[in-house]
Amino acid sequence: MVLEVKGMKFLLDRKYYIKDGSHIWLKKEGNLVKIGMDAFFARMTNPLTALNVTSKQVKSGEEIGSFESSKFVSKIYSPLSGDIISVNDDILNNPQKINENPYDSWIFVMKPDKNVEEDKYIIEEKDKILKWIKKEIKRFEAGN
Amino acid sequence: MNLFNLGELNWRQTQLIYHALAYKNIEGLVLDSSKNRYVCVSLHQNPRDELDIDYCKKNKIGIFRREIGGGIVLLDNDQIFYNLIINRNHPKVPYAPDNFFRKFLQPVIQTYNELGISVEFRPLCDLIVDGKKISGNGGGEIGECKVLAGSILLDFDYKLMAQLMLLPNGIQKKFLELMQNNLTTVKKELGFIPLKKNICSILATKFENLIGPFTNRRIDSEINKKMIELNKQYSTDNWLYQRGTKQIGKEVKIREGVFLFYNLFNTQKGSVESTFEIKDNKVKKVTFSNSKILSHIAKKKLLDKFVGQKYDKDNLVNEITELIINNGVINGA
Numbered sequence: 024m025v026l027e028v029k030g031m032k033f034l035l036d037r038k039y040y041i042k043d044g045s046h047i048w049l050k051k052e053g054n055l056v057k058i059g060m061d062a063f064f065a066r067m068t069n070p071l072t073a074l075n076v077t078s079k080q081v082k083s084g085e086e087i088g089s090f091e092s093s094k095f096v097s098k099i100y101s102p103l104s105g106d107i108i109s110v111n112d113d114i115l116n117n118p119q120k121i122n123e124n125p126y127d128s129w130i131f132v133m134k135p136d137k138n139v140e141e142d143k144y145i146i147e148e149k150d151k152i153l154k155w156i157k158k159e160i161k162r163f164e165a166g167n
Numbered sequence: 168m169n170l171f172n173l174g175e176l177n178w179r180q181t182q183l184i185y186h187a188l189a190y191k192n193i194e195g196l197v198l199d200s201s202k203n204r205y206v207c208v209s210l211h212q213n214p215r216d217e218l219d220i221d222y223c224k225k226n227k228i229g230i231f232r233r234e235i236g237g238g239i240v241l242l243d244n245d246q247i248f249y250n251l252i253i254n255r256n257h258p259k260v261p262y263a264p265d266n267f268f269r270k271f272l273q274p275v276i277q278t279y280n281e282l283g284i285s286v287e288f289r290p291l292c293d294l295i296v297d298g299k300k301i302s303g304n305g306g307g308e309i310g311e312c313k314v315l316a317g318s319i320l321l322d323f324d325y326k327l328m329a330q331l332m333l334l335p336n337g338i339q340k341k342f343l344e345l346m347q348n349n350l351t352t353v354k355k356e357l358g359f360i361p362l363k364k365n366i367c368s369i370l371a372t373k374f375e376n377l378i379g380p381f382t383n384r385r386i387d388s389e390i391n392k393k394m395i396e397l398n399k400q401y402s403t404d405n406w407l408y409q410r411g412t413k414q415i416g417k418e419v420k421i422r423e424g425v426f427l428f429y430n431l432f433n434t435q436k437g438s439v440e441s442t443f444e445i446k447d448n449k450v451k452k453v454t455f456s457n458s459k460i461l462s463h464i465a466k467k468k469l470l471d472k473f474v475g476q477k478y479d480k481d482n483l484v485n486e487i488t489e490l491i492i493n494n495g496v497i498n499g500a
Contacts, residue, residue, distance in 0.1 A: 073211030095264035096307030
């Protein structure tokens with residue numbers, strides 16, 4: 024299942040973290056969660072020139088790493104509380120792969136803390152994703 | 168909005184001030200100059216990959232790794248630095264970096280214009296006079312704020328910039344030549360350097376017109392405390408030499424659209440160093456370092472294939488490797 028908006032695809036087999044302009048996808052695999060960036064991020068940051076993950080244990084909303092595009096460094100915030108189990112070195116060394124294929128380019132895998140409720144900034148239903156993406160596109164097109 | 172018109176500061180303070188303000192979520196415009204020359208790399212660069220560290224140490228050139236982007240810059244007393252620190256949710260802050268630079272570099276363009284230098288914006292964030300760069304800029308998020316950092320180039324030490332870069336000798340010369348042809352300064356354009364305080368006054372007025380009225384402010388104890396705390400963090404080798412992004416070959420940018428890319432191809436008979444001069448994202452010139460390894464025919468094939476073509480680094484490296492191997496000239500490795 025795929026949602027397509029203005030040529031950008033949003034896979035519906037995963038959730039999205041949307042706080043403060045984040046464009047992070049989360050895909051549950053057993054008790055772990057694979058995490059990467061969505062198609063909107065891929066388009067807006069093309070070409071992505073650097074990507075780094077610096078933390079190993081984080082709380083939801085905390086800074087977990089950074090990326091650079093257009094000579095501008097932005098931060099990546101963790102969608103979950105928990106431990107980072109593994110980091111995809113291939114993507115850190117070749118961040119442009121995210122621009123080319125965001126959903127195959129996972130960045131890190133987390134083991135979320137137990138008994139932590141998912142926050143309101145994680146969405147999954149098609150309608151919610153569509154509403155959010157439209158808002159993001161509008162925000163971008165307004166130049167603000 | 169606060170105006171920190173600080174005059175000349177110690178080199179580390181010129182970086183610490185805007186980091187501290189951003190972490191304290193204190194919005195403002197900082198205008199200052201460094202008493203000493205130093206080199207500053209961006210967050211994702213490792214100075215060991217980019218700079219001749221021994222040369223810097225021998226010549227007492229400090230190195231600072233900042234938290235924002237924009238690449239390597241040589242900073243000294245012949246520049247006026249401007250840093251805009253603004254909360255990322257401020258209604259006047261554009262969402263996308265391109266728009267952020269385009270909007271907040273307008274006061275800088277207007278300042279150059281008022282000085283009599285006709286400057287235009289070139290995406291991503293260069294300011295250009297007759298095709299030559301006159302101001303480099305970078306930006307990023309620090310704490311709750313977005314930060315613009317750049318400088319008015321009054322004068323520039325081209326030779327020193329080339330010397331402190333970690334580049335092979337031949338490429339260093341080419342880099343110097345390209346810089347001299349593509350980078351200009353206020354002194355070169357006007358024939359003299361106006362007073363710094365006058366330039367700062369124009370900058371402040373132009374930013375004020377865009378953002379709103381300023382209140383003059385100095386570095387108080389609260390800000391100073393944060394600067395001291397950050398200085399400790401940024402002084403450690405762990406911070407300074409943190410992992411950079413690994414790259415194939417090396418790109419050395421002169422201005423947007425003009426740069427050198429070089430790559431070493433290791434072979435069983437030795438290495439071949441290739442240098443590509445890129446202008447407006449097209450391969451303008453290709454040179455190879457080792458004529459004994461690469462035959463005349465192979466060289467010609469490579470030149471015919473690449474000169475005038477659109478620059479795509481990964482594609483270039485892959486195709487050269489393939490050509491070298493397929494032509495049996497050498498065993499590409």
